[in-house]
Each structure stands twice: as structure tokens, then as C-alpha cells.
Amino acid sequence: MMRVVRLAAALLIALSASACADADAADAPLAITNVVVIDGTGAPARSDQTVIVAGGRIVSVGPSASTAVPRGARRIDGRGRWLIPGLWDMHVHAFGNEFPDFAAPLLLAHGVTGARDMGFYVDTARFWTGEVRAGRLAGPRMVIGGRLDGPANRTPWVARAATADEARRAVDSLVAAGADFIKVYSRVPRDAYFAAADQARRRGVKIAGHVPHGVSTREAARHQDGMEHEDDLMRACSAEDEALRRELAEAPPDAPPALQLETIRDHARRMRATYDPARCAAVISMLAHTGTYLTPTLAVYQPYMAPGDTSVMHPSAHRYVPRPMLALWRTRLQRAEPSDTSTVAAFFSLERTGEMHRAGVRLLAGTDAPLPYLIPGLSLHDELVLLVRSGLTPMEALRTATYNPADYLGALDSLGTVRPGRLADLVLLNADPLSDIRNTRRIHTVITNGRVVDRAALFGRAEAYARRSGHGSRR
Numbered sequence: 001m002m003r004v005v006r007l008a009a010a011l012l013i014a015l016s017a018s019a020c021a022d023a024d025a026a027d028a029p030l031a032i033t034n035v036v037v038i039d040g041t042g043a044p045a046r047s048d049q050t051v052i053v054a055g056g057r058i059v060s061v062g063p064s065a066s067t068a069v070p071r072g073a074r075r076i077d078g079r080g081r082w083l084i085p086g087l088w089d090m091h092v093h094a095f096g097n098e099f100p101d102f103a104a105p106l107l108l109a110h111g112v113t114g115a116r117d118m119g120f121y122v123d124t125a126r127f128w129t130g131e132v133r134a135g136r137l138a139g140p141r142m143v144i145g146g147r148l149d150g151p152a153n154r155t156p157w158v159a160r161a162a163t164a165d166e167a168r169r170a171v172d173s174l175v176a177a178g179a180d181f182i183k184v185y186s187r188v189p190r191d192a193y194f195a196a197a198d199q200a201r202r203r204g205v206k207i208a209g210h211v212p213h214g215v216s217t218r219e220a221a222r223h224q225d226g227m228e229h230e231d232d233l234m235r236a237c238s239a240e241d242e243a244l245r246r247e248l249a250e251a252p253p254d255a256p257p258a259l260q261l262e263t264i265r266d267h268a269r270r271m272r273a274t275y276d277p278a279r280c281a282a283v284i285s286m287l288a289h290t291g292t293y294l295t296p297t298l299a300v301y302q303p304y305m306a307p308g309d310t311s312v313m314h315p316s317a318h319r320y321v322p323r324p325m326l327a328l329w330r331t332r333l334q335r336a337e338p339s340d341t342s343t344v345a346a347f348f349s350l351e352r353t354g355e356m357h358r359a360g361v362r363l364l365a366g367t368d369a370p371l372p373y374l375i376p377g378l379s380l381h382d383e384l385v386l387l388v389r390s391g392l393t394p395m396e397a398l399r400t401a402t403y404n405p406a407d408y409l410g411a412l413d414s415l416g417t418v419r420p421g422r423l424a425d426l427v428l429l430n431a432d433p434l435s436d437i438r439n440t441r442r443i444h445t446v447i448t449n450g451r452v453v454d455r456a457a458l459f460g461r462a463e464a465y466a467r468r469s470g471h472g473s474r475r
């Protein structure tokens with residue numbers, strides 16, 4: 001996988017830059033003593049371990065009896081607690097929504113020490129990641145996507161391409177602005193897509209995202225290292241795949257919204273009616289073979305899985321959500337109908353994710369926060385629960401948010417595991433996540449770059465911002 005290697009080079013420069021900046025100002029060493037370590041490699045949990053952190057990195061991990069605690073180290077009692085690698089949410093939209101006062105504090109407070117952003121103004125994203133790196137803003141490590149779509153997309157921060165030439169120039173401009181990867185969207189025309197893939201390869205960045213309507217999932221798997229959601233897979237599993245994609249590719253870009261909605265519902269119905277298990281198994285085995293990473297984003301469908309179940313909307317955490325966003329969430333969900341893609345995809349994805357995992361498709365935990373009721377950080381814990389519901393063991397689910405993201409990013413030597421030499425991004429839990437995956441929510445301490453995070457301050461920051469936005473402290 002040459003593409004992975006090239007991305008790794010680019011990313012490691014970014015990551016090591018961040019490590020250096022923090023190491024300069026690192027605090028006293030930390031010792032987490034007598035703790036159960038789940039190291040992310042897939043090895044069984046090891047009890048009564050002591051983990052030493054210094055200079056922003058994990059220095060040693062070993063049995064408490066034989067691991068010396070450096071003089072002057074700050075001790076954290078790990079007795080009756082579990083230590084896991086910092087979590088990653090591999091599908092967020094963090095920068096378009098008040099990053100410093102909403103996504104950044106909430107992700108980090110929930111133990112999400114790293115996130116992959118799926119596209120906003122790249123220079124804005126670069127600015128905020130610079131602030132995090134310099135230690136001026138508390139937030140997770142961010143990997144930045146630059147979004148590419150067809151000419152019909154009117155969103156101002158999206159790069160558009162109708163032709164192969166435009167696609168090459170768009171990729172160049174996104175890379176020049178500082179994008180870590182190219183996020184392709186559904187309406188990139190076929191020729192533009194292949195040109196963009198080629199140009200991305202030349203520039204040493206990879207592409208991930210939706211499978212554009214003009215290309216098949218099989219074709220996209222040769223160019224994309226990552227695929228998002230399972231809507232495209234759902235289409236690829238339909239006997240009418242080609243016809244459905246052709247209709248979407250040829251649809252007039254300026255069709256009135258009502259007509260567009262009608263098409264979406266018509267397609268959702270047909271995808272369900274023409275689902276072909278044999279065809280689906282073949283596509284899934286192809287994805288396992290190409291090593292394509294898939295991010296199912298099950299959490300985004302959660303409100304559609306159990307309509308009326310308000311617990312999945314986390315009402316007690318609404319105080320952290322800016323009021324205008326909460327109002328938008330409400331109307332979006334009210335408009336949903338059983339025939340919508342989201343509702344259909346909800347059930348498709350839960351079943352297919354388990355099937356993909358059993359077939360050997362590599363999975364990443366990602367949420368699509370802050371789409372309706374996806375509270376940054378908190379929703380990643382929902383995603384882990386849903387991954388277990390789809391058939392992964394708690395250990396396998398944990399790895400989709402730790403080891404697998406580091407592997408996908410080509411950064412296993414610095415991230416994703418609790419091993420000596422890795423950056424000290426850690427989450428200490430009050431309960432065993434392997435006996436019940438919901439226990440990842442029972443956080444005692446979050447550590448990023450070797451420093452203990454002030455979680456209360458982060459929650460306070462988000463709550464104060466939400467209140468300023470007009471929400472008030474009422475639920």
C-alpha cells in the first residue's frame with residue numbers, strides 16, 4: 001500500500017511537530033500505578049501494571065512490582081481502574097461549528113484525543129490545529145480533510161471540479177492550503193474523480209469519502225483508502241446498482257428540493273427491495289481484499305433506529321449544545337420519514353457492519369458529529385456500543401477507535417497503543433470496558449500529550465458557550 005506509506009510521511013511530520021511543541025513545556029512525569037492495561041494491540045488485558053509518562057510520551061509499561069516510579073512523579077492511583085489508549089473519532093465535522101468552544105472541549109473531555117475532520121475551510125482548520133499544537137487551545141489532535149465535489153455543490157468551502165483539469169487544480173489547491181487528505185463527495189464526475197485520485201497520489205495524500213455516483217464501489221476501492229457510511233455500500237449491494245447510480249449522476253443539479261427528496265425516498269425503497277445478498281457478499285469480500293478502511297458511522301442513524309427513544313438523544317447533555325444547533329436537530333429529525341435513506345440505512349448498516357467485520361473488512365469508529373443528536377465526544381461512545389451490537393467484541397470495538405485509526409493514518413509508531421515510545425494519549429476508566437463496552441463512558445482521567453486534562457473546565461467552557469448562544473441552563 002504505497003499510498004499509506006506516502007501519507008504516513010506527511011502525517012508524521014505534522015504529528016512530530018505537535019509532539020515537540022508539547023515536550024518543550026511538559027510537566028513533571030506521571031505514574032499511573034496498579035492499573036489494568038488494555039494496550040490496543042489486541043493482547044489480553046494485563047492487571048497490576050504501572051505506566052510511566054514523561055516528556056509527553058509513554059516511557060514504560062510494566063508490572064507494578066518491577067516498575068520504578070521516578071522521583072517527583074505525579075501519581076495517579078490506577079487500582080480498580082482500566083487504562084486504554086486515547087480514543088479517535090474518525091468522522092467529525094468539527095471546524096464549521098465553533099471548534100474552540102464546542103467540538104474541541106467536548107471531544108477531549110470525553111476521552112477523544114484525536115479526530116479526523118471531513119472538510120471545512122482548510123486554512124481555518126489549519127489555524128485551529130496550530131492553536132491546539134501550540135498549547136493555546138485544549139483540543140484533540142486533528143487530521144484535516146479538504147473536500148472535493150462536483151460543480152453543483154454550492155457550499156462555499158468545497159472545492160469544485162467538473163473536468164479532469166479542474167480536479168487536478170482543486171487537489172493542488174487543497175494540498176497547498178494544508179489538507180492532510182482529500183475528502184471526495186458524491187457528485188464528483190467520473191473523469192474528474194480519476195484525475196483527482198491520480199493527482200492526490202502524485203501529491204502524496206490519500207483520498208477518502210463517499211463513492212461518487214459516477215464510479216462503482218469496486219472502482220473506488222482501487223483509489224480510496226477510506227469509505228464513509230454504508231449508503232454507497234447499500235447501493236452496491238442492490239441488483240439495480242448501475243441504474244441507481246446513473247439516475248443520480250444524471251439528475252439535474254438544480255432540481256427543486258421536493259423532487260430531490262422524492263428521488264432519495266424512491267431510491268431508499270428500491271435499494272431495500274433489490275438487496276442481493278450474494279452480490280453484497282462479493283463487494284464486502286472485495287473491500288476486505290483491497291484493505292479499504294470503512295467508517296460505518298452507525299451513531300448517525302441511532303435516532304432512526306428507535307424512534308421515540310429519547311435516551312439516545314442524551315437530553316442531559318443538551319446543555320453543552322448551542323441553542324440554534326439544538327433547534328436545527330429537532331426540525332431535522334421531525335422531518336424524517338420511515339422511507340428516508342437514513343431510516344433504511346439504519347437497519348442495513350447494523351447488520352452489514354457485523355458481516356463486514358467477519359469478512360475481514362477493516363473498520364474505523366466515526367460518528368458524523370455534530371449531525372442531529374451527535375454530541376461531540378459522547379457520540380463516539382455510542383458508536384462503540386453500536387459496533388458491539390453489530391457483532392464486534394468489546395476488544396474489537398475498542399480497536400476501531402485506537403489501533404485501527406493509527407494504522408489507517410500510518411502512525412502506529414506514535415499513536416493508538418499503550419506502549420513505550422508512543423505519545424501519551426490515554427484514558428483511565430472506572431469500570432471494565434471489556435465486560436461492558438458502555439463502561440468507556442465511565443471516565444476517571446483523560447491524558448493528552450502526557451498531561452492530565454481538566455475535564456471540568458472543558459465541560460464548563462462548552463456549557464458557558466451554549467448558554468451565551470441563548471440556550472440557558474435549563475434542560
Ligand SMILES: [Zn+2]
Binds near residue numbers: 091092093118368
Ligand atoms: Zn460526514
